Amino acid sequence: MKALIVDDERLARKELISLLSVHEQIEVVGEAINVDDAFEKIKQLKPEVIFLDIQMPGKTGFELLEMLDHVPKVIFVTAYDEYALKAFEVNAMDYLLKPVQPERLEECLSKLISNETNSELKEEDILDRSDKLTYNDQVFVKDGEKCWFVKLQNVRFFESDGNYVKVFFGENKPMIHRSLNALEERLDSRHFFRASRKYIVNLSWIENIETWFNGGLVVHLKTGEKIEVSRRQSTKFKELMSL
Template sequence: MKALIIDDERLARKELINLLKDYSRVEIVGEAANADEAYEMINTLQPDLLFLDIQMPGKTGFELLEMLDNVPQVIFTTAYDEFALKAFEVNALDYLLKPIQTERLNESLNKLFSKPLKPKEREEEEDVKRLSLTDQVFVKDGDKCWFVRLSEVRLFESDGNYIKVYFDNNKPMIHKSLNALDEKLDARSFFRASRKHIVNLSWVDSIEPWFNGGLMVKLKGGDKVEVSRRQAAKFKEMMSL
């Protein structure tokens, strides 16, 4: 399991590296002192796990997670316990207070090792890696934030320069364009229904004809999305209608 340590304090990074020497299943592939440096390393090294400080000069750990398309497992490491509640609200794997105790680190890693890991997908050299249903994203809206599996997201809706993300009973907004998101998602699982909507095909409950040759799609949970006439034929083909 490849891990990246992100902390602006060099001694804190070294201390954690020393503690992790006893865990043969964890391979430390790098360390970063700030969010921008970490962002480049995450895209290059593709770690499975982040040990992430929250308060750093420049961007915070939360802001780093917002920058990522696909978010690895995260164990927050920080000296500020005021962030504990927020960290657990986002469904982080765990939260470790500095100085990190061996017992608590062991608990965190046992949680990690007990979780089923996402299977590695074979990637064709000519294909761009797309976000699949097993990937998770980080969504932050005001003081609330979540780690969300894409399998749980039933609908993306464009709203100006933002996208509304539908999962559970939540509809937080992220600052991205629907076109940019569409290029990242696996077309076998997500469908661009119109200029305003991308639907998760696994959430489709029923389909009926609509005006001007379009379709009306009802999702599990009750949301209704109109498929434009231009996209209707392609949608029928994907759903084998």
């Protein structure tokens, strides 16, 4: 896996690179000294995993993730144990405390490689043909002090709320500062459908469909939630679902 090290401390970067050198599965392809540097190098080098410091001069590691459309796998490397535990849910990501211990790094990499092996796409990688986010991509969502790494397949639907969009997954519905139109352009239309001005729905979460009084449709999700498909979009939806 190609890796990028993002840390403003040169000695911390060199120490981590040295520790990673004994792990053949990881290839360090670059270093970044701050968020803006990392943003450019991620676009250029396309790493599969980034080792990311949280507290850096200027922008934080959180802000870097918010800037990215496609988030690589992320391992946080931080000196702030209490801060990391507060900011992230236990199963949402992994993090290493400075100074990094070789045993802890090995444990982290073992989990990383295992997850990568289990999530490999059997179909041709969609990113080779399109810059759209794929169904198996994960995105970073931050709302206040809570942060999540969410696979798009686990998002039931998106709901427009002014200049924000609510992201519905599990019991959560955090808000991101993005328009529904911009989000629609990035999503794979084979899996996500623009039901109306207000909603984009994940087709795999639909359990059944009913006709609505105004010529539109209502889709019932497996969770019991209902999403109205506008009359204008109903024709497209019927064609898509072969109704």
